[in-house]
Amino acid sequence: MSDFLDFFARQADAALDLLRQLVEMESPSTDKAAVDRVVRFVAERARAAGATVTVVPQERWGDHLLARWGEGAGGFLLLCHLDTVWPVGTLAERPWRVEGERAFGLGVYDDKASAAIILTALEGLQALGLPPRYPVTVLFNSDEEVGSPSSRSLIEAEAARARVVFCIEPARPDGALKVWRKGTGRYTVTALGRAAHAGADHEKGINAIEELAHQVLRLQKMTDYGAGTTVNVGRIEGGTRANIVPDRAQVRVDVRVKTMTEWERISAAIEALQPVLPGARLIVEGGMSRPPMEASPVTLEPFRRAQEIAAGLGFILTADGTGGASDANFTAAMGVPTLDGLGALGDGAHSVDEHVLIPSLAERAALLAALLREWS
Numbered sequence: 001m002s003d004f005l006d007f008f009a010r011q012a013d014a015a016l017d018l019l020r021q022l023v024e025m026e027s028p029s030t031d032k033a034a035v036d037r038v039v040r041f042v043a044e045r046a047r048a049a050g051a052t053v054t055v056v057p058q059e060r061w062g063d064h065l066l067a068r069w070g071e072g073a074g075g076f077l078l079l080c081h082l083d084t085v086w087p088v089g090t091l092a093e094r095p096w097r098v099e100g101e102r103a104f105g106l107g108v109y110d111d112k113a114s115a116a117i118i119l120t121a122l123e124g125l126q127a128l129g130l131p132p133r134y135p136v137t138v139l140f141n142s143d144e145e146v147g148s149p150s151s152r153s154l155i156e157a158e159a160a161r162a163r164v165v166f167c168i169e170p171a172r173p174d175g176a177l178k179v180w181r182k183g184t185g186r187y188t189v190t191a192l193g194r195a196a197h198a199g200a201d202h203e204k205g206i207n208a209i210e211e212l213a214h215q216v217l218r219l220q221k222m223t224d225y226g227a228g229t230t231v232n233v234g235r236i237e238g239g240t241r242a243n244i245v246p247d248r249a250q251v252r253v254d255v256r257v258k259t260m261t262e263w264e265r266i267s268a269a270i271e272a273l274q275p276v277l278p279g280a281r282l283i284v285e286g287g288m289s290r291p292p293m294e295a296s297p298v299t300l301e302p303f304r305r306a307q308e309i310a311a312g313l314g315f316i317l318t319a320d321g322t323g324g325a326s327d328a329n330f331t332a333a334m335g336v337p338t339l340d341g342l343g344a345l346g347d348g349a350h351s352v353d354e355h356v357l358i359p360s361l362a363e364r365a366a367l368l369a370a371l372l373r374e375w376s
Helices: 002-009 012-023 032-048 108-128 152-159 208-220 260-271 297-313 328-333 359-374
Strands: 052-056 064-069 075-081 097-099 102-104 136-141 162-167 177-181 183-192 230-238 248-257 281-290 319-322 338-340 355-357
Touching: 002 108, 002 359, 012 032, 012 102, 012 108, 012 359, 032 052, 032 064, 032 108, 032 136, 064 152, 075 108, 075 152, 075 328, 108 136, 108 355, 108 359, 136 152, 152 162, 152 328, 162 328, 177 297, 177 328, 177 338, 183 208, 183 260, 208 230, 208 248, 248 260, 260 281, 297 338, 297 359, 328 338, 355 359
Parallel strands: 075 136, 075 162, 162 338, 177 319
Antiparallel strands: 052 064, 064 136, 097 102, 102 355, 183 248, 183 281, 230 248
């Protein structure tokens, strides 16, 4: 397969230029028009590479894109998101740049490089006259960074038809694939008290911020690093003016767990919170956003098969996991064999230092193309 690897190495400059074009199309999840522009661009590239393209329109979020090579169930499902966390206008402040073997830009690592890798792999197979072993469906969704609210049902419907799911999310910085991911949950805890004049009638008030302070400490103490569980109070708001005893305050909470057993324990603890101050009330709202992707045969068996195929290219694949969730959490929870972290090597997702290692673009395109050809 050395000739195969050499072919994709010759596509490195084209892959990098494609990535630049994708990065320079800003696409925050919350800007439908911006994300739709990237969807149209990717649709044209996929169509030119021989795909049958279907745009799935959305009202609130960006449209989703299904690109199919071949027909029928029992094929490959590739997942890749086109949305980013960066608002339109950030590109002017932090333009695309290349420094040595690193390319920097908005969403370059998470997840624009993955789109470039997918298109490069499938365009390459077309140029070589080597069709994938089974039908390929690529689902490019536009709301992954906000929890995939409009694409989850589409992801699950396509996964139900697939023999294996390749989630083309970034690799770990050392190149490891991801055989586990933490599940995520979001809660809002609201404290309700009684308003009063802070000077004339202070004793008549019930301070909602004070009540919430007790709850914040309780929530933070639920973190258990040994179990892989984190509970993070990430936003707090309450009150109106300093001379009014506040009657309402609220926190938003992020929860991460490695197992469903731990989710059941921690969610029960959050939902059982009780007020401390006499007369105060609590409202607890929320729940699981994405189930945990536990290391199991669902993820480990596809990883071992990928290791074998990668060895034929001269690559050594390793496995790891992460506290971040992805759309692979959904498919693994369904019991569909799922391989995650097939995207580019790099680091700094969602940060000003986000970058990819340029040589990994061609390498991961070659690996993906080999998986599509050799999988059994």
